[in-house]
Amino acid sequence: MKITEIKSCFVGPAISPEQFIAEHFFLFLAKGNMNGYDGNRHYTLKAGESCLVCKNRLARYNKVRDNGEFEKVVLLFDEAFLREFFRKYNPPLSAHTPKDAFIRLKKDTLIPAFLLSLEPYYTGSGSINPVFADVKREELLLILLQSDPSLSGILFDFGIPGRLDLEAFMQKNYKFHVSMERFAFLTGRSLSAFKRDFKKIFNETPNRWLIKRRLQEARFLIEEKRQRPTDIYLDLGFEDLSHFSFAFKKEFGVPARNL
Template identity: 40%
Template structure:
């Protein structure tokens, strides 16, 4: 289960859980209370355990995997930073973000003691925050930012970067990120294009429609991994398929046999 709050979110899961769409639409500071959270941006994979804290960036592709502990459920606490408040704080700071700086998708902040103390203190306000105490939530948002920037002012380049993505190399982006489970309009947005422009540019580069290309690319990678000895259950989610039955149907239609029957 998960309490869907505007700014501060308490989550609890009793079984292994993967997020649906793998697109981060907000900047957020999170702490794992129990269990484990695995983050994977396609280049870096890291497991955060109880007490660990991390920051995630807006407008990024990121895979989440939440695992309960052996004797406890998965629990986490997250602060989502509102764009309007960030704009106001950025203006007050007279801070300009360098758009050319390539910031990481997520940042490990577990080594900062005062952030841990702050996040733990929010557990004492859970009832108030779950009852929509907006004033308290806004106050805690700002307090979190002040603690972040007090530790490392360069983090402003991450948190204050709320501008829309600019136009980038579509071919390079898609070859790197085809395995993320997001809709076409997300891919278009992240490459700095409207959906219509994305489809038009995509057809010029790859000679086919993006949906068809994504399916074929994922299935080709799946076959390669299966021939290398990987298990079906270990790969279909990582390649952007929502469930095993969808993957098996598409694989059999493409290659004429079920993935479990593939001869190594």
């Protein structure tokens, strides 16, 4: 079986649909492309490439089909699995801990061989036989650490985010559609402390400030950059076009399409 013939497969617990990465996961693209953004950089992953998507990061990504096809392999490295792996193998920890959400992995002949080895375990549900799931995740992790030992400093960091500059963080990440609990966690605060500090800094509730900030950016993009509402509302953190259109008209008194 050729590497480009690999079918979509998912191994491990489910991934949250939020624009927040709660657990590390390995991603390989067999067909299509993927575009990602983490607030700092834009990333593109092409067919035949793989990356590690890192936890406790805000990120969004979208798939681009190739002739109508998009095939990926995802293996989730949740904390419980990683703690057990660390206890079993006690790998040396690297001091190098990149802040990027997407880490492109080096080309390694063992990765394609590993991916092909999953085929006998495929089930009809787009996963592999759960009896072998941890064994295969362990095998992949050994390959990744052998190829790039610096990944250990990322994968086996079980700490929680430290306290950050709230104003700078929110001005940088207001476009991401995540819960207040996630924003609080990422800035090193309890939810109550996050809301209290937010009120002191912005003199506004988090929900109201986020909507107003996103709408201000939307107006700038439409008036100054001549972009269409249909092209920007998702990137600005709105769930659907109707919600964006209603909020925009309520805030500015005119429909977005009329600017």
